[in-house]
Amino acid sequence: MDQSKRGTFTFLFFIFIFCVNSVYAGDPNLFYYVKDSNDELWVVDRTTGVTTLIGATGVTDIEAIAFLAEPGSNLLFAANGGDLGTLNLTTGAYSFVGDVDNGGTVNGALGAQNFSDIDGLTFDPHTGILWGSERNGGFDFVFQIDHVTGQVINDAFGVGVDYIVVDGLGVFEDVDDIAIDPDDGRMYGVSNDGTGDQIVEINKFTGTVSVVVTLQFQDVEGMSYSNDGMFYGSTGSGGPGASNNRFYLIDLATGNMTLAFDLVASGGSDIESLAGGAGDGNTVSGNLFDDTNLNGIDDGDAGLAGITMNLYFDSNGDGLLDIGDVLIQTAVTDAMGDYQFFVVASSVDLIVTVDISTLAAGFALTTDNLEVASFLNQNAATDSGNNFGAGSGPDTDGDGLPDFIEGDGTVDSDGDGIADFMDLDSDNDGILDAVEFLFDEDTDGIPSYLDVDSDNDGIPDAIEANQGAQPTNYNSSTGRIGGAVGTNGIPDTAETAIDSGIPTSPLNDSDGDGIDDNLDLDSDNDGI
Numbered sequence: 378m379d380q381s382k383r384g385t386f387t388f389l390f391f392i393f394i395f396c397v398n399s400v401y402a403g404d405p406n407l408f409y410y411v412k413d414s415n416d417e418l419w420v421v422d423r424t425t426g427v428t429t430l431i432g433a434t435g436v437t438d439i440e441a442i443a444f445l446a447e448p449g450s451n452l453l454f455a456a457n458g459g460d461l462g463t464l465n466l467t468t469g470a471y472s473f474v475g476d477v478d479n480g481g482t483v484n485g486a487l488g489a490q491n492f493s494d495i496d497g498l499t500f501d502p503h504t505g506i507l508w509g510s511e512r513n514g515g516f517d518f519v520f521q522i523d524h525v526t527g528q529v530i531n532d533a534f535g536v537g538v539d540y541i542v543v544d545g546l547g548v549f550e551d552v553d554d555i556a557i558d559p560d561d562g563r564m565y566g567v568s569n570d571g572t573g574d575q576i577v578e579i580n581k582f583t584g585t586v587s588v589v590v591t592l593q594f595q596d597v598e599g600m601s602y603s604n605d606g607m608f609y610g611s612t613g614s615g616g617p618g619a620s621n622n623r624f625y626l627i628d629l630a631t632g633n634m635t636l637a638f639d640l641v642a643s644g645g646s647d648i649e650s651l652a653g654g655a656g657d658g659n660t661v662s663g664n665l666f667d668d669t670n671l672n673g674i675d676d677g678d679a680g681l682a683g684i685t686m687n688l689y690f691d692s693n694g695d696g697l698l699d700i701g702d703v704l705i706q707t708a709v710t711d712a713m714g715d716y717q718f719f720v721v722a723s724s725v726d727l728i729v730t731v732d733i734s735t736l737a738a739g740f741a742l743t744t745d746n747l748e749v750a751s752f753l754n755q756n757a758a759t760d761s762g763n764n765f766g767a768g769s770g771p772d773t774d775g776d777g778l779p780d781f782i783e784g785d786g787t788v789d790s791d792g793d794g795i796a797d798f799m800d801l802d803s804d805n806d807g808i809l810d811a812v813e814f815l816f817d818e819d820t821d822g823i824p825s826y827l828d829v830d831s832d833n834d835g836i837p838d839a840i841e842a843n844q845g846a847q848p849t850n851y852n853s854s855t856g857r858i859g860g861a862v863g864t865n866g867i868p869d870t871a872e873t874a875i876d877s878g879i880p881t882s883p884l885n886d887s888d889g890d891g892i893d894d895n896l897d898l899d900s901d902n903d904g905i
Contacts, residue, residue: 403446403451403655403656403657403756403757404422404655404656405603405604405605405654405655405656405723405756406422406423406424406603406655406656407420407421407422407423407653407655408420408421408423408601408603408609408624408651408652408653408655409431409442409444409453409464409651409652409653409655410442410599410611410624410640410648410650410651410652411434411439411442411455411464411648411649411650412646412647412648412649413439413440413613413646413647413648413649414614414646414647415433416433416434416435416436416437416439417430417431417432417433417434417469418430418431418432418433418434418453418464418469419431419640421624421638421640423603423607423609423624423637423638423653426637426638428638428640431464431466431467431468431469432465432467432468432469432470433469433470434455434457434464434469434470434471435469435470435471436457436462436471437457438457438458439455439456439457439471439649439650440456440494440495440496440598440649440650441455441456441495441496441497441498441509441510441554441599441649441650442454442455442456442464442498442599442650442651442652443498443499443500443507443601443652444500444652444653444654444655445500445505445507445524445721446654446655446656446657446658446721447657447658447719451466451655451657452524453466453652454474454498454500454507454524455471455498455650456477456495456496456498456509457471457473458493458494458495459476459477459478459491459492459493459494459495460473460474460475460476460477460527461474461475461477461495461509461522461524461527461528462474462527473527474524474525474526474527475526475527475528476527476528477492477495477509477522477527477528477529478490478491478492478493478528478529479528479529483520483529483531483539483540484531484537484538484539484540485518485534485538485539485540485541485542486538486542487513487515487516487518487542490511490513490518490540492511492518492520492529494511494512495509495510495511495512496510496511496512496517496552496553496554497509497510497519497552497553497554497555497566498510498522498554498555498650498652499554499555499556499557499564499601500557500654500721501557501562501564501581501705502557502559502562502602502604502654502720502721502722502725503557503559503562503690503703503705503706503720503721503722503725504562504705504706505706505719505720505721506521507521507522507523507524508520508521508522508555508557508564508581509521509522509555510543510552510554510555510566511540512551512552513550515550516542516543516544516548516550517542517543517550517551517552517568518540518541518542518543519540519541519543519552519555519564519566519579520533520539520540520541521533534584541579541584541586542584543566543568543577543579543586544586545577545585545586545587545588546587546588547588548568548575548577548586548587548588549568549569549570549573549574549575549577550568550570551568551569551570551571552566552567552568552577553566553567553568553569553574553597553598553599554566554567554597554598554599554600554601554650554651555567555579555600556600556601556602556608557602558602558606558608559602559604559605559606559654559721559722559723559724559725560606560722560724560725561692562581562690562703562705563578564578564579564580564581565577565578565579565589565600565629566579566586567592567597567600567610569595569596569597572595573591573592573595574591574592574594574595574596574597575588575589575590575591575592575632576588576589576590576592576627576629576632577589589629590629590630590631590632591632592610592627592632592634593632593633593634594612594616594617594620594625594634595612595615595616595617595620596612596613596614596615596616596620596621597610597611597612597625597634598611598612598613598647598648598649598650598651599611599648599649599650599651599652600627600651601651601652601653601654602653602654603653603654603656604653604654604655604656604721604722604723604756605723605724605754606722606723606724607626608626608627608628608629609624609625609626609627609637609651609653610624610625610627610634610651611623611624611625611640611648611650611651612625612648613646613647613648613649614646614647615647620634621641621646622639622640622641622646622647622648623636623637623638623639623640623641624636624637624638624639624640624651625637654721656721656723656756656757657756657757658719658720658721658756658757659719659720659721659722659723659725659752659755659756659757659758659759659760660717660718660719660720660758660759660760660761661688661717661718661719661720661727661729661750661759661760661763662715662716662717662718662759662760662761662762662763663686663715663716663729663748663761663762663763663764663765664680664710664713664714664715664716664764664765665680665681665684665686665710665714665716665731665764665765665766665767666678666679666680666681666714666764666765666766666767667679667680667681667714667766667767667768668743668744668766668767668768669768670768671743671768671770671781672743673743673744673766674766675764675766678766679714680710680711680712680713680714680715681710681714681736681737681740681767682710682711682712682713682714683709683710683735684709684710684714684731684732684735684736684767685707685708685709685731685732685735686707686708686709686710686716686718686729686730686731686732687704687706687707687729687730687731687732688704688705688706688707688708688718688720688727688728688729689702689703689704689705689727689728689729689730690702690703690705690725690726690727691726691727691728691749694726694751696726696728696749697728697747697820698728698730698747698820699820700819700820702728705720706718706720707732720752722752723752723754723755723756724752724753724754724755725751725752726749726750726751727749727750727751727760728747728748728749728750729747729748729749729750729763730746730747730748731746731765731767733746733814733815733816734814734816736767737769738777739769739770739772739777739779740767740768740769740779741767741768741769741778741779741781741782741815742765742766742767742815743766743767743768743781744764744765744766744767746765748763748764748765750763768781773798773799774798774799774800774801774810774865774866776801776809776810776811777810777811777814778810778811778814778815778826780798782815783796783797783798783800783803784796784797784798785798786798786799790803790804790827791803791804791805791857791866793805793862793866793868794862795862795864795865795866799864799865799866800865800866800867801865801866801867801878802865802866802867802868802871803826803827803866804826804827804828804829804838804857805839805857805858805859805862805866805867805868805871806829806837806838806839806842806856806857806858807838807839807842807843807848807858807867807868807871807880807881807882808838808839808842808880808884809867809878809880810826812884813825813826813828813831813838814826816831818831818832819831819832819833821833829855829856829857830856837856838856839851839856839857839858842880842882842884843882844882848870848871848881848882849870849871850868850870858870858871863875863876864876865878867880
């Protein structure tokens with residue numbers, strides 16, 4: 378990884394309109410909690426057990442809180458009934474941000490709903506998205522909130538789908554809180570049926586809900602992760618007396634709950650909400666430079682502005698962009714070409730790439746398209762120097778790929794006698810280079826314009842582009858279309874007329890999901 382420094386990074390991925398100054402901010406050992414009996418905000422140090430009263434909230438219906446720490450701005454959000462607000466970390470006072478359902482309704486599988494009883498809040502430590510859970514009377518709902526406006530993010534799970542129903546085999550109906558593991562990004566909820574509590578996993582992408590484990594004690598009203606991935610829960614006053622109003626370390630594998638501290642002594646009771654993750658977040662930064670001499674080195678070059686950068690969670694920590702790695706954030710380079718991401722997790726492996734589709738016409742990368750950033754038990758750390766270069770040059774065949782990418786005239790990838798820089802179909806699969814471009818959907822290191830199986834599903838692109846049938850002159854040993862080619866490098870049988878440049882087989886999307894078959898691992902959406 379390039380550790381060179383470049384200027385001052387001015388782009389901030391998250392912009393917050395609320396700022397709270399506090400002596401408590403930035404400490405990964407602190408957990409905040411609100412007591413329902415007297416509506417006060419408290420903080421406990423998990424290393425010492427010392428509890429400190431911050432102050433009265435001034436409202437009466439807080440059942441969920443969530444902490445977001447970013448450089449220079451530490452915020453504690455709270456749900457008061459159906460509203461979102463912030464709690465002052467010096468006084469405890471609640472300030473209104475917004476009505477979560479904006480005085481209207483939100484939509485999903487169970488129809489239009491009003492949100493008035495938000496019981497869970499958590500920030501995703503990878504993406505920075507605020508999640509909430511709503512008590513429904515039947516199976517509860519999980520949704521996303523814009524923390525700036527305080528309102529539900531509409532269509533978060535598809536067109537017309539604003540929430541997930543927390544329902545599944547053996548799942549209890551009532552969700553008391555939610556939390557996201559900073560190590561792997563998985564979301565969990567604590568649910569109950571009045572006689573016991575369980576942890577359920579809620580898939581953030583599919584909405585699938587499954588039971589993980591039954592908890593040792595009842596009435597876990599709040600739960601939260603620390604920055605270093607320790608899982609904690611707090612109990613209210615509704616369980617057996619010996620386990621009430623306490624702070625526990627939860628074993629997700631067994632459901633065992635190890636007593637950390639008795640919070641009764643701090644006064645008041647019925648701890649409804651808990652928020653950890655108060656350690657200052659980590660920063661990933663870098664620069665995209667205009668490589669005018671195409672040497673792949675920043676020679677003091679100007680930056681490229683307005684280009685989208687992608688941040689992925691490297692799920693297996695191998696430093697490679699694999700299919701299982703999840704895109705968690707995007708940022709746009711500023712006027713200097715600088716970009717910056719912010720993550721709360723203290724131990725995490727990340728990958729940065731350039732969204733090449735946002736490069737200006739005639740530009741291509743002159744460096745590789747991958748930088749690795751890693752943090753291990755760190756807070757307020759910066760992984761900098763994740764730099765990329767891109768340049769422009771002549772494009773003889775006008776396919777959007779500069780000649781310096783396609784070779785100097787001696788490269789003929791498909792062996793058809795037409796050099797790549799003059800070839801509109803450099804892999805002879807019947808799909809134009811301008812369409813396949815430099816993308817690498819299967820992350821095998823071969824750009825799609827040279828890859829005869831771009832999604833690596835075992836079915837060559839030439840067949841998937843031809844509605845599943847082998848095209849004329851198809852060579853099964855190479856995955857290419859053979860036969861004569863015109864001066865444009867496209868097989869004559871694969872275009873409407875010699876050198877017309879118009880393919881005979883328009884790209885096919887069998888299941889109508891917006892993903893062409895040659896890029897779709899499940900072209901008929903049958904789950905196989």
